[in-house]
Amino acid sequence: MLDVAHDLLGRRLVRLLDGQRISGLIVETEAYRGEEDLACHARAGRTPRTAVMYGPPGQAYVYFTYGMHWLLNCVTGPEGFPAAVLIRAILPQEGLEVIAARRAGRPRRAWCNGPAKLCQALSIDGSHNDSPLWDSTGALWLEKGQPITEEQIKYTPRIGIDRVPEPWRSIPWRFVMNGTLNEQG
Template identity: 55%
Template sequence: MAARRLPRSFFLRPTPEVARALLGQRLVHEQRIGGRVQRIAGIITETEAYCGETDLACHARAGRTKRTEPLYGPPGFTYVYFTYGNHWLLNFVTQPEGVPHAVLIRAVQPVEGLELIARRRKGRPARIWTDGPGKLAQAFGITGEHNRLSLTAPEAIIFVERGQPIQDALVRSGPRVGLGATPEPWLSKPWRYLATLPQNKEEITR
């Protein structure tokens, strides 16, 4: 029995709500490698909400540019960008077309495609394979070519399957990470969400 994929409407709620609701869901990448489809999946354990032009931590603070264009598109699409000269970061666009919000996927717990993940994260211990946004993109083989892809189209290769809901007692929220000189109140908005899964206790203190 095929797992149910999250529909477009999932991404049409307030962005912090979407970020919270993504915890426990299953991120899937079905990638064609050498003629056959390789499936990689992980349970989402950490997210952050970025909330439009007025949120001075959000890329949309720069307005509509070539880079931020996907944020202005319809919900349920990827926004993948490159940063620090090294890393790709995966986001899901939320809110109606024209409203530039997104959720950054910061960490997952790998559950399928472990051999391929191990190869891509060669030499590192499994506990740090996918515990950061750049790391999970590397592990999942996500790059700029995966920008602006639909998560909900029948032919989608990156999508989210419904998983076990995470109860509030196992969810923590706090300020977003890596924002540098972002002014208040944006610097302290509690828009980072972390799930404490059984094998995920180390995420809390990271």
């Protein structure tokens, strides 16, 4: 739901890879909710791919697109209602050497400033689909990060859905923490 997209901002996304923590603060999210939301994958109803979104909240919904990219979502409630929050950008915090290696040749600001980039940086793929993001004993989870205030959040339409009809194309369900996307870190 929208409050989850809001709450995820400022939280820390943690990946345990070869025993090492790799993490970053979430600074950009988007909400997708319901079969009536024509930008949401669940617009086609319940299918093998979208089944996770109909399940309990707190699970990862990881899908493959454009023939080469993985994207990470957090499923939101209530159970039975298909909705998820896309994690679009993080600010790298831990495991910087690993991130730099996985994003070789790119400037730091381009390490994790996109939904597919952060999945590449943290080695997130389909094996993490339907895994619990509240379980800190797993390979991928969310932690309390840094509390943020309402004034720090910018609301805009969602990205990359230009072919979706109104009102869905323009509804401001993208959430950005002010002044974070272009930081050098």
